[in-house]
Amino acid sequence: MKVLVAGSGIIGITSAYYLAKSGHEVTVIEQESEPALGTSFANAGQLSYGMSSPWAGPGIPIKAMKWLAAKYAPLIINPKLTLLTLKFLFRILKNCTASRYEINKSRMVRVSKCSQQAIVEMVQEHDFDFELRSHGLLQVFRTQAQLDAAKKDMAVLDAYQVKYELLDVEGCIKAEPALVHVKEKIKGGLRYLEDQSANCFLFANHLTKICKQMGVKFEFNVSIQQINAKHKKITSIQTDQGNYQADKYVIALGSQSADILAPLGIHLPIYPVKGYSITLPIKNDADAPQGTLMDETYKVAITRLGDIVRVAGIAELTGYDKTLSDSGDRITQFVLHDLFPKATDQVPDDQLWAGLRPMTPDGTPIIGKTPYDNLLLNTGHGTLGWTMSLGSAKVINSLVSEQTPEIDIEGLSMFRYQ
Structure with a gap:
């Protein structure tokens, strides 16, 4: 055919x-x-099987209002709201209930789990290097409230048979040794044991x-x-x-x-949510991430890909505009150097990249x-x-x-x- x-x-x-x-x-x-x-081309590099979750969920509207006022906001909305943006926000709000979250996550997990097995098959069948790392994904919590909320979510993870471990500060450092330099900034973490990272491009x-x-x-x-x-x-x-x-x-x-x-x-x-990333060579392996981290406060991912580190995140709602903004540069650089201050040098201007993620309101x-x-x-x-x-x-x-x-x-x- x-x-x-x-x-x-x-x-x-x-x-x-x-x-x-x-x-x-x-x-x-x-x-x-x-x-x-x-x-x-330059996405986060995460293979987030365990973390496959919709953006829309209980409590998100309140969080979103706080994010808009934050210095390093993970959410940026163009004040000149278009009809396209308004429709998308309205549909997102309709999915911010516990019942919708359960339905949407279950659908996403089905596809992710299938992909997880398919990666195994792909590696067995084809001999090519795409910088695959099976180091798990560490969701880093900076506040006690985030840690407490994670404990409530464990029932959901258990329901989908996601392998995970809740870690204290020392556990986070054991998983990612370079965090020893910033141990006072974190309260703990949730590690998704089967998640991976790899170079998509x-x-x-x-x-x-x-x-x-x-x-x-x-x-x-x-x-x-x-x-x-x-x-x-x-x-x-x-x-x-x-x-x-x-x-x-x-x-x-x-x-x-x-x-x-x-x-x-x-x-x-489908709405084009703009995301940013920066890509840098690693200066010192011992001070760099070994796998993938997600900073829960700023919703920024830091991923090890071979001898580089990729930092990606931010949700900018500005339609199909791919213009690079200072906000994208400032936030990604801040999170990288705040958690891994010795891993890389400062970011050259030409390393910032933006792409449009095709988002659905239910994820x-x-x-x-x-x-x-x-x-x-x-x-x-x-x-x-x-x-x-x-x-x-x-x-x-x-x-x-x-x-x-x-x-x-x-x-x-x-x-x-x-």
Whole structure:
């Protein structure tokens, strides 16, 4: 079967891989000149299987109000609120209940757990280095209130069979020895034992080469103009390089998915949440992170990737604007040097990067069928595209191949919004 995948970020590449592995004739079209140059380029590097949780949850509205007034705010909202931003905020608020959190997290964990097993299979099958580290993920708490709240959340972790350990300050230092320099700043931590870190951009490029060896065609510098349809069936995707036709179509365009699909009557509540990262060489291994940390106060991740450290975070709601702001630079640098003051030198100006995360209001990606018989979606992964990529791709391959997915796909498709 001929399958056309739109988008060559980590979601599109993994989709192409599993489809080709099943014997389909796959073509990938991409507007950039190379794979993984969008949000997959310099993300946090976390494979957060245990920490797969929606942003929307009980208590978030109150926290958000405090964040807006903080010096190093993890949430930045453009004061010139657009209708797009207002709709997204309203939908987020509707999901800030205990019952919705439970439903949304259960859906996310299903996909993440599938990805976790798929990474194991990938490592066994292919011999390429993508700086995978299985050091766990340490959620660092700076206040007693955060530590107490974590204890309440353990019942949720137990329900999803997430392996974890609650640590005091000395336990955090044992997990990440360099924290000994700032022990007075932390109260404890929650360590997700099975979480990992890896270089998403490196993985995506290695997998692209493997896909090409399997016969996948990659067409770069191709801009989609519109999707043509007739009688609830896609007939072609019109681009500046001509029309592309296939038997089935997979949209994996991240934040651009909503605009591309809207003319078809498919209205997806995907919002482009801007996130920032900085990437630095490590000056001293003993003073650097060994795995991945999440600073619970500032919602910033610090990840070890080979001989570099990646610092990523912040949620800036400013539409599709990718302009680099001083706030993004200031917050990421502060968190890095506050927790690991001896790990790196100061950040050069050209190391700041921003990407648009395709967020849904319930946190769950949109994976599955549409009202069009031969059109499928694999988008809306937010901050967890790297974490969920392989599991999402497996689901898409099963649906295209008309097989039963290996996980329950209830609540994953666009139809949950109707």
